[in-house]
Amino acid sequence: MMGHQGGVQNQLFYSFNLDDHVPRTHLLRGIDRYFDLSGLREHLAPHYSHTGRPSIAPELMIRMLIVGFCFGIRSERRLCEEVHLNLAYRWFCRLGLEDAVPDHSTFSKNRHGRFRESGALRHVFESVLRRCMNEGLAQGEGFAVDASVIKADANRARGVPGTEVIDWRQGDGPSRAVQEYLTALEQNNPTMSDDVEPAAPAKRISLTDPAARYTAAPGGPAFFAYSTNYLIDLHAGIIVDVEATPSHRTQEVESTRTMVNRVEQRFNLKPRRLVGDTAYGTGAMLGWMVQEKHIAPHVPVWQRPRNDGALPSSDFQWVEQDNEYRCPTGHALRSEWRTFTKPRSHVTKADTIVYRSSQADCSACEMKRQCCPSTPIRKITRSVHEASRDEARAIADTPAYKRSRHERKKVEMLFAHLKRILKLDRLRLRGLSGAHDEFLLAATAQNLRRMAKWLMPMGEQVEATTA
Structure with a gap:
């Protein structure tokens, strides 16, 4: 019935x-x-x-x-x-x-x-x-670092060229995001003197969120965005620090120093190895890892490619005791070919030293077309951090490096989880502080979800659809 x-x-x-x-x-x-x-x-x-x-x-x-x-x-x-x-x-x-x-x-x-x-x-x-540390999920043996671009709450059509003079006092006055941006400018440039070069203007500035960076994703239109930078412990993929930056490669890489130093100061946790992609393989960053922090760089070394088909710099032999390179035919490349009254370091603004061959040696050399086809002499730029770069190259040939490259996927999985599960593919808050708030809360939620998944007793494991 x-x-x-x-x-x-x-x-x-x-x-x-x-x-x-x-x-x-x-x-x-x-x-x-x-x-x-x-x-x-x-x-x-x-x-x-x-x-x-x-x-x-x-x-x-x-x-x-x-x-x-x-x-x-x-x-x-x-x-x-x-x-x-x-x-x-x-x-x-x-x-x-x-x-x-x-x-x-x-x-x-x-x-x-x-x-x-x-x-x-x-x-x-x-x-x-x-x-997480008390539960043994963060051990500090190895860290990985990476950045992911998140769209800002700013319409790409509401942008102006970076060289255009903007009157932020129009309308009802500057918004909170604009006030934060102007305050940051004043703090970074309190006074402008004749011997200080002004920072290069951004390509495009948003009128609603000027701190956001105008960037382009591969195969798509440009947009205003921020970057969330993760520093994770490779044992269980726990996020040990997070930092918000505008979507600019230099600022993303520099945030690594901030995060590593902060974790060491607040938790007495410093990794023995740091894993990253080629963006973190610059000479200055590798020098900081090796010389200052004594961290093994499991990072590919960034090398400027040559477009003229000439012999790579790796074909030249470095002679430490003579402070010179030797080309495949045995000729020397030196940073100075004569003695100066006042000794010079020859270090450029980019922290490099340029080694040049002799024009007489090159003009009579049978390998000139392979070595320097478009210039009368061959030049090799050597970083002042070349010893650290060599250490990174040596690590790249070890089995531990291959394991690190595989473990680095954990940080990429966290970014995929951030955008697909937590739905943080576009920010709601404006300004760098707003991005910082959202990234901190998202990282906190991800760590809590990871603990719930890893540590719950048998019989109380969270459902797969919610973890």
Whole structure:
């Protein structure tokens, strides 16, 4: 017989426990086991008033943000709606059935205020990282570094040439992102003297987010973007640091120094090897790794290619005791062919030394067409960090280097997870600080998801569809 559902009856009392309605294999179960915000209140205490009406608990806002980033809920307005309706989200956020969900505007006010002033999001990220270290997921033997381009919240049509003079005071005055950009310019260039060269202007500047960099993805149109830079521990793929930069290769590479130094200072964690792609194989970066930090560079050495088909520099022999190169026919290439009254270092602005052959030797040489077909003499540019470059080349021939190249895929997988699962392929917040906030929260969510997947006991493993 077909059943019949009775009408809704209003009961006077209900016996309802949120914990009973959250599956044991739910992702938030695993995250909640390892997510500790006990130190957040003390960290934020100096930024709250001792009088007045109690505000929204900061732990609640952070937990809601973690839910949003873990499940790809990009809109904070929609996040509030989801937390209101979803029992698992309420359980994780410590909200009862009758507890009110904060208004979405609360997040914006706290983000631009006390959260940024106190570095609260950095504090949360580092507390999660410390838990990862305590659980043995970050060991510090090997790190990998890489960057990924994320679109900024800026219309590519709302851009002007970098050489154009812009009056930022038009309309209602500069926005928060513009004010941040102008403040950064003043801090980087407090005074301009005649002996200081101004920085090269950007190709194109966004009027809504001027700190974003105009860049082009392979095979697609150019757009304004930021780069998220990850430094990960290769043992379990835990993110040990993250840094936001404009999408410019030089700034991405330089962020590596910031991240490695910060992890060493705050966690006493320094890797024995650092893995990266060719972008991190410049002479200055390799010199920093080897000479200053004593880290083995598992990085391909960047070498400027020759387009004239001439013999490569590797065919020339370096003679250390004579400070010169020898060409395949035995002739010398030197940095100076005569003695100067005042000794010169011959080091260029690019931290290189140019070694030149003798024109008399080259003009009579039978290999001139193979060696220097378009110039009267042969030149070889040697980096002042060439010893570090040689060490990187030697490491490239070892089995450990091959293993490092395979392990480097872990950071690329994190970027794919960031864009496809967490839906962070375009930023919502503007300005470099906005990008920094979103990248920190995303990295925190990824570390929490990794702990939930790796450390949950058998029988309580999170479902594959949510991990």
